Amino acid sequence: MATTDPSRPRTVVGEVSLAGCSSTAERVADVLRRRITEGDLVPGARLSEERLVCELHVSRNTLREAFRLLAHEGLLVHRLHRGVFVPELDEDDLVDLYRLRRTLECDVVRSLEDVGAVRLGPLADDVADGETSAARGDWIAVGTANMRFHQHLVGLLGSRRVDEVTGRLLAELRLAFHYAASPQRLHEPYLARNRALLELLTAGETERAAKELAEYLDDSQAELLAAYRLRRA
Amino acid sequence: MATTDPSRPRTVVGEVSLAGCSSTAERVADVLRRRITEGDLVPGARLSEERLVCELHVSRNTLREAFRLLAHEGLLVHRLHRGVFVPELDEDDLVDLYRLRRTLECDVVRSLEDVGAVRLGPLADDVADGETSAARGDWIAVGTANMRFHQHLVGLLGSRRVDEVTGRLLAELRLAFHYAASPQRLHEPYLARNRALLELLTAGETERAAKELAEYLDDSQAELLAAYRLRRA
């Protein structure tokens, strides 16, 4: 950089410097990830390099590296010579995502055996978080808790790769939530169902849990599809 | 670039410029991908930025972009301030990969219905390719044909995301093949089993095909694990 530059571009990405040893690109990606999942950047929006360089005080190269990171997660798409965009999911994408999700989650639940209460701890926390957030009326937080519930559910399997795929899948799915007019209508029904699922798991009834989960996901998919169709009219 | 530079760094990445409109980074990634899957770069090897910049005649930034691409595919791992490496898979990774693979592939097969003969065309081609390669004694090509067979098998579902995950999974799995002492011993048994699988699918016997596939993958996993243990002694 020019020796006369008085600013310190290094440590001012958004807010705090997150957990210890992350690169600048990762921190930039964190900022953008939040903006996307929280709806600040809506599907279809283009992310201008120039503008974000100014805004986040990082170099173009670093920003582009962050773009790659997020593209990898499915939260951005890269179009050659055109820039990066927040992806727009159509109904086929939704069906595709839910199909993979059903396969993975149900398989995880089915192959679970004697899950100790300890390992279900995080799940119980997520359920509780969802309920308190709902009481506060913070439906975005309810959505977050729900995502975490499912991530932890899959995590019970202890497979790094399944966790990764699920993470990406849920992040992408979250984009679709922005098409729903009412977050409450979208998330509320699943508070009780998550709790029910948790109880089935606690009781060790994996087969029933898997079936319940399959129906759960079918309903969720139908709900979202309905929201899509409503929006198009 | 400096205006006095007489070389044309743009079009000399390895060999030909591949399919029409790919970025330089993608072409670099193609070159490196081949080197990795063909065993030119063995697991554990570090890829020096400086050396590859000289070798491939691209800038560091572009090379780093290629690294990200391959890291995304699981063919490279990035360690902060340490560089990128060809990942070393241990036995747990193998089990993990096969677990996901079994889940996905079996689920695909099970949910297949009235697969037209047309759609099985690519699969038949892959089986034939494998057999002719085997006759030639080219066991690396047999491995490639086998990977393609499974990729095409999964492709029957028509799910973009399942295809993607499978692609990454198979690429990573291929790294493990380098641990096997004899490629022939590794791949030969599956020539016949692929053909058998294809016939079951042609006959529409999806349930039997799924069961056969599950056993198939179990055997394959056991074989690879045995090779691993052998190597450690």
Add this chain to the structure above:
DNA sequence: CTTGCGGGATTGTTGAACGAATCTCTACGG
């Protein structure tokens, strides 16, 4: 043998520059 401390090597990040592709807006012709 372990611990602590350089010094060298490599990665991380920056800023500026230029070629190439896309987009936009105007002007022209049907």
Add this chain to the structure above:
DNA sequence: CCGTAGAGATTCGTTCAACAATCCCGCAAG
């Protein structure tokens, strides 16, 4: 009036050179 071709502006793709931050290796001291 509409559609299209072209020029200009915008933005991306890639390169380069420099500096900062971090890691690795060898060596000395305890």
